[in-house]
Every structure is written in C-alpha cells, then in structure tokens.
Amino acid sequence: MSVLALTVQSTGVGEVETLAQTFGVDVPHLTAQAISFFIVCALLYVLAYKPVLRMLDERRRQIAQGLANTERIKAALAAIDNERGQAIAAARDEATRIVAEARGVAVRVKEQETRRALALADQIVLKAHDEAAATHTRMLADLQREVGQLVVKTTAAVAGRVLTPADERRLAEETARELTAA
Numbered sequence: 001m002s003v004l005a006l007t008v009q010s011t012g013v014g015e016v017e018t019l020a021q022t023f024g025v026d027v028p029h030l031t032a033q034a035i036s037f038f039i040v041c042a043l044l045y046v047l048a049y050k051p052v053l054r055m056l057d058e059r060r061r062q063i064a065q066g067l068a069n070t071e072r073i074k075a076a077l078a079a080i081d082n083e084r085g086q087a088i089a090a091a092r093d094e095a096t097r098i099v100a101e102a103r104g105v106a107v108r109v110k111e112q113e114t115r116r117a118l119a120l121a122d123q124i125v126l127k128a129h130d131e132a133a134a135t136h137t138r139m140l141a142d143l144q145r146e147v148g149q150l151v152v153k154t155t156a157a158v159a160g161r162v163l164t165p166a167d168e169r170r171l172a173e174e175t176a177r178e179l180t181a182a
Contacts, residue, residue, distance in 0.1 A: 144179055148172030 020027070152168045 140179070144172070144176045147179065148175050151175050 148168075148171065151171050155171060
C-alpha cells in the first residue's frame with residue numbers, strides 16, 4: 001500500500017509540474033507577482049479604499065444628519081401648524097366676541113336712540129299742546145273781546161242809549177264769566 005501511495009503522490013507532484021510547465025508558470029516569477037499583488041493591494045487599501053470608506057462614512061453621517069434635520073423640521077412644521085390653528089381659532093373666537101359685542105352695542109344704541117326719539121316726540125307733542133293751549137287761550141281772549149264788543153253794541157242799539165266806559169267794562173266782564181263757565 002505504501003508503494004501505491006508513493007506512486008499516487010509522485011504522480012500528483014509530477015502532474016502539477018507538468019501543468020505548471022504547460023501554462024508557463026514559473027514559481028519564482030509567480031512568487032514575485034504574488035508579492036507585487038499584495039503590495040499593490042496594500043497600497044490600494046491605504047491610498048484608495050480607506051479614503052473611499054471615509055467618504056462613504058461621511059456621506060452616511062450627512063444622510064443621517066439630513067434625516068434627523070428632516071424629522072426636526074417636520075416636528076417644527078407640525079408645531080407651527082398647530083400654533084397657526086390655535087391662532088386662527090383664537091382669531092375666530094375674538095371675531096365672534098367682537099361681533100356679539102357690536103350687536104350688543106347696536107341694541108343699546110338703538111334703545112337709546114328710540115328713547116331719545118320718544119322723548120323728543122313727547123317734547124314736540126307737549127310743545128304742540130302748549131302752543132295749542134296758548135292759541136286756544138288767545139282765541140278765547142279774542143273771542144271774549146269781540147263778543148263783549150258785540151254785546152256792548154247790541155245792548156247800546158237795543159237800549160238806544162250810549163253806554164259809558166264803565167258799563168262797557170261791566171258787560172264785557174259778565175260776558176267773559178259766562179263764556180268761561182260754559
């Protein structure tokens with residue numbers, strides 16, 4: 001069995017060498033290329049990959065900050081919208097109060113003007129009554145005077161004599177008393 005294993009093992013190594021020679025692989029060159037590849041990878045990692053990672057991290061941080069700002073702005077807008085709604089409601093309440101107050105003032109002014117108009121109408125009616133009474137008194141005085149003169153003239157004509165001023169006065173007073181009593 002050990003002979004068989006050695007044969008398989010030697011066949012495996014020989015095949016690798018045969019395969020390497022077929023494709024033109026030279027172990028020292030392959031080793032140098034592998035070392036060069038690792039150096040280039042290390043340089044790329046340090047000079048390109050790390051800055052790209054830093055830039056990506058910075059972008060992630062900026063995006064996160066932008067999202068946080070967006071949330072903060074949304075909250076501020078919601079607060080402003082709430083304040084605006086409250087201000088509108090307060091203005092609506094104030095307007096309703098002012099309208100109600102204006103209606104109350106209008107009712108009071110209407111009542112005052114109505115009372116003033118009624119008082120003025122009462123004054124006008126009272127003045128008219130006074131003027132009517134004064135006119136009535138003046139007319140009665142005129143009537144008494146004219147009736148007295150008529151009575152005096154009629155009496156003078158009927159009696160056929162001339163009346164003295166004392167007789168005229170007495171007849172005028174009696175006639176006035178009778179007219180006033182009636």
